[in-house]
Amino acid sequence: MRHLLSAEGLDLAAATAVLDTADSLKQALLGREVRKLPTLRGRTVVTMFYENSTRTRVSFEVAGKWMSADVVNVSASGSSVGKGESLRDTALTLSAVGADCVIVRHPASGAAHRLAGWLDGTGTCVVNAGDGTHEHPTQALLDAATLRDRLGELAGRRVAIVGDVLHSRVARSNVHLLTTLGAEVVLVAPPTLLPVGVDTWPVTVSHHLDAELPSLDAVMLLRVQAERMHGGFFPSAKEYSLAYGLNQARLRLLPEHAVVLHPGPMLRGMEIASAVADSPRAAITDQVRNGVHVRMAVLYHLLAGEEAVA
Amino acid sequence: MAPRERGATDPAGERELLTAGDVARTVARMAHQIIEKTALGAPSASKVVLLGIPTRGAPLARRLAAHIAEFSGVDVPTGTLDVTLYRDDLRRRPNRPLETTTLPAGGVDNRLVVLVDDVLFSGRTIRAALDALRDHGRPNAVQLAVLVDRGHRELPIRADYVGKNVPTARSEEVAVLLAETDGRDGVLLRRGPSREVTS
Numbered sequence: 001m002r003h004l005l006s007a008e009g010l011d012l013a014a015a016t017a018v019l020d021t022a023d024s025l026k027q028a029l030l031g032r033e034v035r036k037l038p039t040l041r042g043r044t045v046v047t048m049f050y051e052n053s054t055r056t057r058v059s060f061e062v063a064g065k066w067m068s069a070d071v072v073n074v075s076a077s078g079s080s081v082g083k084g085e086s087l088r089d090t091a092l093t094l095s096a097v098g099a100d101c102v103i104v105r106h107p108a109s110g111a112a113h114r115l116a117g118w119l120d121g122t123g124t125c126v127v128n129a130g131d132g133t134h135e136h137p138t139q140a141l142l143d144a145a146t147l148r149d150r151l152g153e154l155a156g157r158r159v160a161i162v163g164d165v166l167h168s169r170v171a172r173s174n175v176h177l178l179t180t181l182g183a184e185v186v187l188v189a190p191p192t193l194l195p196v197g198v199d200t201w202p203v204t205v206s207h208h209l210d211a212e213l214p215s216l217d218a219v220m221l222l223r224v225q226a227e228r229m230h231g232g233f234f235p236s237a238k239e240y241s242l243a244y245g246l247n248q249a250r251l252r253l254l255p256e257h258a259v260v261l262h263p264g265p266m267l268r269g270m271e272i273a274s275a276v277a278d279s280p281r282a283a284i285t286d287q288v289r290n291g292v293h294v295r296m297a298v299l300y301h302l303l304a305g306e307e308a309v310a
Numbered sequence: 311m312a313p314r315e316r317g318a319t320d321p322a323g324e325r326e327l328l329t330a331g332d333v334a335r336t337v338a339r340m341a342h343q344i345i346e347k348t349a350l351g352a353p354s355a356s357k358v359v360l361l362g363i364p365t366r367g368a369p370l371a372r373r374l375a376a377h378i379a380e381f382s383g384v385d386v387p388t389g390t391l392d393v394t395l396y397r398d399d400l401r402r403r404p405n406r407p408l409e410t411t412t413l414p415a416g417g418v419d420n421r422l423v424v425l426v427d428d429v430l431f432s433g434r435t436i437r438a439a440l441d442a443l444r445d446h447g448r449p450n451a452v453q454l455a456v457l458v459d460r461g462h463r464e465l466p467i468r469a470d471y472v473g474k475n476v477p478t479a480r481s482e483e484v485a486v487l488l489a490e491t492d493g494r495d496g497v498l499l500r501r502g503p504s505r506e507v508t509s
Contacts, residue, residue, distance in 0.1 A: 017407065024408035028392065034445040039395040300395075305405030 001301045003116045003126040007137040007173035012180050015141070021297035022145050022290065029066070029293075040069035043303050046099040048090070049129070050076040050106045055264055055288055056129050056138070060103050063295035069303070072099070087111060088118050095124040100303055103127040109134035109169075125302045133167050133228065138298060139263050140173035142291040144181060146283050147218055149290070150259045155182030160212050162188040163222035163244055163271050166195050167229070170263045171222055175203055186212055188244065192233045209244055213253035220261040221246055221271045237270060247273040251281065259283050323501030327476055327484070330495035333457070336473040337370065340455055341377030343471050348422055348453075351384045356422040356450045360388040363439055364409035366428040369490035370457060374426060387414030391425070391446075396438035411442075419447040424470075428486035430456040433467035458497055460484050 001014060010018075029035050045064040049057050057073065064071040074094070076082065081090060087106065094102055102124055104112050109132030116126040130136040147154055159178055165171045165187050178185050185203040187194065198205060206212050213219070224240065234240045246260065254260075260272075260282040268274040277284060328336065349355040362371030368390045375388045392409040400406075425439050436454060443452065455471035460478045474497070478484060481502035489495050 021408055024392070024410065028395065028408070028411050032445060033447055036445070037395045038441065039400065301405055304400045305403065 003112075003128075004137055004298055004302065005112050005116055005126065005128045006135040007140045007177040007180075008135065010137070010177065010180060012182075015144070015177060015180055018141055018294065018297045018301055019145055019148060021300055022141070022293040023148075025296050025300070026290070026293040036066055036068060038068050040064070040067040040299060040303055043069045043100045044072065044098050045069045045101045045103065045299065045303075046072045046074060046094050046097075047103045047129070048074045048094065048105070050081070050087075050104075050111075051130065053105060053129070055291065056105065056136075059288070059291040060127075060129065060138075060295050063292050063299060066292070067296055067299055069100075069299065087115065091115050091118055092122075095119055095122045099124055101125045101127060101299065103129050104131075105129040106131050108132050127298060127302070130169055132169065133172075134169050135173045135176075136169040136263075137173050137177070138291070138295055139170050140177040141298070142287055142294040143170075143174055143220065143261055143263070144177055145290040145294050146261065146287045147183075147259060149286065150283060151217055151257070153182075154178065157183045157217040158186065158215055159183050159218045159220060160186045160188050160206075160209075160216050161220045161222065162209060162246070164193045164224045164233075165189045165198070165222065166193045166233075167225040168222045174220065175201055179203075186216075188212055190234055190240070190244065209246075209250065210253060213250060214255065216254060216258050218259040218261060219246065219254065220263075221266075222263070223265060223267055224270055241270055245269075245271050245273065246276050248275050251276050251279065254281070261287060264288070325499045326496060327458070327499050328474060328497035332474075333488075333495040333497065336457065337373050338377050340457075340471045340473055341374050341381060344374065344424060344455065345378055345382045345384075347470065348424075350378065350382050350386070356420065357416070358386050358424060359414055359416070359418060359421045359449075360386055360424050360426055360455075361391045361413075361418075361439075361443075362388065363425060363427045363435060364390055364392050366486055366488050366491055367426045369488050370428060370455075371426040374424075374455065387416065389413045391439055391442055393435060393438035393442050396441045398434060398438070413446060417447050418443060418449045421449050422451050422453065423449040424453045424455050426455045428457050428488075429484050430454070430459045430467075430469050430472075431462055431484075433463045433465035436467050437465055457486055458484055 047057055047060050061071045111131045112126055112128035161171050175185050179202045187203050188206050188209050262284050266272055348358050360371040360375050362368035371388045375386045378386050389412045392411045394406050394408050453470040456469045457473040458476055459472045460476050483500040483502050485498045487494055487496045
């Protein structure tokens with residue numbers, strides 16, 4: 001693995017390797033006196049976030065620090081980006097300063113891919129931590145890790161992704177990764193929140209949540225991304241919540257073993273009822289916990305091995 | 311494949327150093343030595359923990375523990391200690407998959423830890439194991455048991471229990487086979503890839 005730019009680019013072997021490594025790391029750190037591994041000592045990891053984030057940035061930072069890498073955080077505000085420096089120049093600067101890995105979140109879809117092209121030949125690797133409405137591969141990996149914890153192997157499992165698929169990079173990454181891992185994906189959303197070309201995706205599409213719930217092994221709720229919405233995608237928040245929100249009545253329609261996931265940040269009362277988010281069926285804090293191990297695994301696969309011969 | 315005489319060299323340049331029977335006797339002898347040297351069962355002695363280093367150290371540790379239980383009646387807890395994340399050659403090799411680490415319930419604090427591995431070569435794996443152990447707690451003492459010591463140490467490390475000392479050339483390869491991982495027991499010496507020996 002040279003960069004991690006998209007879940008679409010991960011084949012079954014690579015995805016399974018990362019998930020297995022994450023499991024081993026989780027188990028290796030369990031109940032230890034010192035929660036730190038020397039594996040990436042002397043490597044420098046830079047997080048470059050052009051969008052707001054709590055869990056992803058902190059999770060990458062903790063992952064890097066637990067592997068003994070030096071982690072430097074750059075945010076768009078407070079750096080030269082505020083003075084008008086381009087993404088390319090910022091990236092080349094970070095590479096020249098000695099970054100072995102740049103973790104980037106950017107509002108433009110494809111930003112991580114462009115970055116990887118510019119940094120080609122510098123030895124700096126790129127991890128996509130979310131680019132616009134395109135992909136967020138480590139989120140999909142941590143979702144898969146959480147589902148594996150609760151359900152075992154994912155082949156043949158049925159997972160619904162519910163809500164704002166149009167604006168969701170989490171949905172795109174999950175569709176690719178879950179399909180690669182052999183799961184069946186159902187997208188449940190109002191027609192206005194489905195992207196053009198969804199019929200070419202390897203998924204089935206439904207507009208009726210209640211009809212899908214009894215056959216699911218997991219349901220993944222997406223946040224309604226008001227910051228990316230310019231126009232009327234649904235009549236009102238209350239109406240959206242009534243049709244697509246997971247409340248307690250709907251929770252009872254799910255099979256006993258089914259898992260509820262949410263990538264966060266949650267809008268309680270909108271796409272998920274507060275009581276559902278706090279129920280033992282929800283694996284939302286497990287997702288955050290697994291996020292650290294999955295990101296450690298990604299850094300291990302990108303940084304620990306011999307330089308790959310390109 | 312017909313069983314070969316010990317010491318016989320086949321055309322591929324492979325020589326059997328220990329047969330299945332030799333391996334069994336050697337492991338039994340090492341178990342006796344561990345019982346003796348650690349004063350196992352004596353009231354004043356530290357509690358012993360056997361930690362195998364994956365892959366083949368893990369089944370070796372379990373075999374030693376079974377022999378120790380048979381010979382002395384003391385049940386010695388065993389575990390495995392993966393050292394991959396502590397290696398100093400990570401950047402020189404392709405990525406390695408991680409193995410599991412499982413410590414016995416009592417942990418390693420105030421125990422006498424015996425690390426168990428199949429082959430002792432440069433000593434770098436053991437260095438990594440000592441570092442890994444430090445992150446898991448503070449044993450009273452650490453000892454080392456290896457089935458084969460093939461020389462060529464690069465660090466000041468020696469084993470407390472050695473099944474067999476084998477003088478080797480650096481280019482040669484020592485392969486330990488165990489029924490649990492390889493389908494049969496034995497130790498083979500293979501002539502390495504032909505290359506000039508530099509002194």
